[in-house]
Amino acid sequence: SKKLMYAGKAKDIYEAEDDDKVIVIFRDDITAGDGEKKANFQGKGNCNSLISSKLFEVLEENGIPTHYLDLIETGSVLSKKLQMIPLEVIARNIATGSLLKRFPFEKNQKLDPPIIQMDYKNDEYHDPMLNDEITIALGIATQEDLDEIRKITLKINNILSEFLKEKGILLVDFKLEFGKDSEGNIILGDEISPDTCRYWDIKTLETLDKDSFRQGQENVMDIYEQVCAMIVDEKDIE
Ligand code: C5P
Structure with a gap:
């Protein structure tokens, strides 16, 4: 209703x-x-x-x-409820995906410090990569907003990498979206799931995320259910 x-x-x-x-x-x-x-x-x-x-x-x-x-x-x-900022904030610990198509990184090269990349969330323009000057000139965010978003994203990367490692998952890369609350504070929004992250099995480096669908594998749902069982406490799964 x-x-x-x-x-x-x-x-x-x-x-x-x-x-x-x-x-x-x-x-x-x-x-x-x-x-x-x-x-x-x-x-x-x-x-x-x-x-x-x-x-x-x-x-x-x-x-x-x-x-x-x-x-x-x-x-x-x-x-x-947030006023969303149209940015796709991507953090990368390992070079894979679109990064390899665009730049001469070595496949699976470790990225330390991690790379933070911001794309403009805009289907019409196919989510182009931004720099701070373009973002500010477009009125998407201020320099202070961007500095804050980078700081929070690095913290999130540390927290999630550590948490997932204990679950047997390597956090390869992920995408975040931020918004502002009614007081103008920058708040993490959207979702963090196998749709928006690359998770690899820490031992076998097998794909445990949407890359399975991108690559046309047959067992996409099995993979999502496996990740769910690895991350979520059993009592919370119905
Ligand atoms: O495709 P690419 O390598 O740039 O993706 C980097 C990370 O951001 C991946 O984890 C991917 O799932 C996520 N992503 C996303 N939504 C997009 C683009 C990328 O969740 N529109």
Whole structure:
């Protein structure tokens, strides 16, 4: 009965009872390559809602301000309403993916310090890579915002890399999105899931994320369920 505010590629955002909150529904849709490749895997939304909620809880426990409030039920998350900043903030610990297509890095080269890359979240322009001057000139964010976003992203990388390592997962790279609350504070929004990260099995370096779908593997849902079981406490999986 709630009003749909926004439909993304894999999530819907509904109004909540309180004006400063929203309900995020994780759908089973999956897309790759700028939305060119599409599919629907039953249970994917539920998996991602559990994984994302767990990772946001870990971040909150470690002092990162996020939009996460509560997992209402599997698949649906109560979150703070944010004014989203149209940036895809990517952190990379290992050179793979689009980085190898664009620059002469060695495949799987360790990136220490990690690389932070900001892309403009804009389908029409195919999410081009930004620099600070372009971002500021476009009015997307201020220099102070960008400095703060970089600082928080590096902290998040440390916290999640450590947490996932204990679960047997290597955090290769990931994408974050930030917004501002009504007081202008920069808050982590969106999701952190196998749709938005590269996770590799720490021992075998096997893909445990959306690359399985990008590469056309048959066992995408098995992989998502495996990651869910690795990250989320058993008692929290219905
Ligand atoms: O494709 P690329 O190598 O640039 O992706 C880097 C990381 O950002 C990957 O973990 C990927 O899943 C994530 N990403 C994303 N949404 C995008 C682009 C990248 O979640 N639109």
